[in-house]
Amino acid sequence: MRFDASTLVYDANGLLPAIAQDVDSGDVLMLAWMNADAVQRTLETGRVTYWSRSRKALWVKGEVSGHVQELVDLRIDCDHDCLLLKVRQTGPACHTNRKSCFYTAVRDGREVELMAPAAG
Amino acid sequence: MRFDASTLVYDANGLLPAIAQDVDSGDVLMLAWMNADAVQRTLETGRVTYWSRSRKALWVKGEVSGHVQELVDLRIDCDHDCLLLKVRQTGPACHTNRKSCFYTAVRDGREVELMAPAAG
Numbered sequence: 001m002r003f004d005a006s007t008l009v010y011d012a013n014g015l016l017p018a019i020a021q022d023v024d025s026g027d028v029l030m031l032a033w034m035n036a037d038a039v040q041r042t043l044e045t046g047r048v049t050y051w052s053r054s055r056k057a058l059w060v061k062g063e064v065s066g067h068v069q070e071l072v073d074l075r076i077d078c079d080h081d082c083l084l085l086k087v088r089q090t091g092p093a094c095h096t097n098r099k100s101c102f103y104t105a106v107r108d109g110r111e112v113e114l115m116a117p118a119a120g
Numbered sequence: 121m122r123f124d125a126s127t128l129v130y131d132a133n134g135l136l137p138a139i140a141q142d143v144d145s146g147d148v149l150m151l152a153w154m155n156a157d158a159v160q161r162t163l164e165t166g167r168v169t170y171w172s173r174s175r176k177a178l179w180v181k182g183e184v185s186g187h188v189q190e191l192v193d194l195r196i197d198c199d200h201d202c203l204l205l206k207v208r209q210t211g212p213a214c215h216t217n218r219k220s221c222f223y224t225a226v227r228d229g230r231e232v233e234l235m236a237p238a239a240g
Contacts, residue, residue, distance in 0.1 A: 001230065001231050002229060002230060003226045003229055003230055003231050017137050017151060017202075019139055019148060019151065021148055025146075026146030026147075027146075028139060028141055028148065028204050030197070031137060031139065031197065031202045043226065043229075073225055073227070074225065074226045075222035075223075075224060075225050075226075075234075076222070076224040076225075076226065076231070077150070077151065077221040077222050077224075078214055078215065078216050078218075078221045078223070078224075079221070082137075082151045082221075084148050084222040094198050095198065096198050098198075101197040101198045101199070101202075102195035102196070102197050102204040103195075103198070104195060104196040104197075104198075105193055105194065105195050105196075106123045106163060106194045106195075106196065107193070109122060109123055109163075110121065110122060110123055111121050111123050111196070114195075
């Protein structure tokens with residue numbers, strides 16, 4: 001059936017969570033939010049575009065940093081209220097300059113940092 | 121530093137999204153929601169426990185179906201408002217009896233089903 005971004009299930013703010021996963025390594029890179037317009041633009045341009053909740057604006061990932069995400073495959077979950085984006089990531093995905101936002105683990109009741117920021 | 125589940129950043133409903141990833145295959149299995157109590161119980165029991173938004177109750181994943189998730193590693197993102205759970209999954213993760221909830225792709229503007237439900 002023809003895909004229509006408006007048929008996805010959005011929350012009270014018109015958003016749904018989108019998980020970005022590196023298509024080669026399988027690493028989960030980050031989770032951010034999309035509205036219907038962001039979903040549509042991501043599909044049309046092949047450049048992953050989120051909704052910035054802080055700036056209240058569309059956010060083409062990497063537009064400023066150069067750390068863009070090329071969309072390889074877009075997946076929808078069973079409830080149509082969450083997306084999984086298989087992406088080809090340029091540079092680190094995290095604004096802290098780490099390849100993934102999930103660089104902290106909880107082990108033996110303590111937070112442990114697993115990755116250092118990339119140099120430069 | 122000592123981990124305290126109450127220091128995570130929850131939304132207006134007291135919830136944050138938690139992504140479950142198969143620790144062996146790297147497949148992203150599902151996204152569900154946790155409150156601070158669910159995070160604490162998951163860490164204490166090693167059995168992944170979500171908050172069911174429909175039932176408004178703690179939900180020990182697999183308690184009814186047997187399709188439990190054993191927690192292998194819990195990761196926190198840079199904003200402390202999202203979790204990544206590395207899990208060992210018994211049976212299919214999805215309530216539709218598929219190994220992952222993300223079994224639909226959008227390709228050439230159409231929805232394509234990538235996985236069939238497990239037999240039995």
